[in-house]
Amino acid sequence: MRTYQQKTAETEHRWYVVDAAGERLGTLAVRIARALSGKHKPTWTPHVDDGDHVIVINAEKIELGGKKWTQKLYYRHSNYPGGLKVQSAREIAEKHPERLIEKAVRGMLATNRMRDAQLRRLSVYAGTSHPHEAQKPAPLSSVS
Secondary structure, eight states, rough: OOOOOOOOGOOOOOOEEEOOOTOOOHHHHHHHHHHHHHSSTTTOOOSOOOOOOOEEEGGGGBBBTTTTTHHHHEEEEEEETTTEEEEEEHHHHHOOTHHHHHHHHHHHOOTTHHHHHHHHHEEEESSOOOGGGGGGEEGGGGGG
16 A cells, blocks of 8 residues: 555645634644645645645734733844844734734744745734625634
8 A cells, every 4th residue: 555645746735724813823823734734634745835825814913922012022133233023912913913923924934945935825814804804704614
């Protein structure tokens, strides 16, 4: 008996929607990363990008545990001397709440050539509406 290896032409990308209201950031990011990478499917193959599209709504209502709103820091550097920028999770959530989820999911995906393609299938919206109703997305809880 041979091990099944999925071909790229056999892939099918489904659409799922997730309501982030009241969800913990880390727990939600794990579920989203599994769906984007396709690991929830029985046909998962490491070298084939078989993940699904994920739409996240209500990103401004995400929860963090403990004192993470002030103690969790995000760093970036401009590559100039003294160019280190530091922002807390609260500061990011006030301006762009969808970036908290995008950063968490990016950190949970494998660092390989498929990560950018998988992240392109992630759509995060701060409110309850999204422009993907024509795709008829199913709730992600039915997958995990």
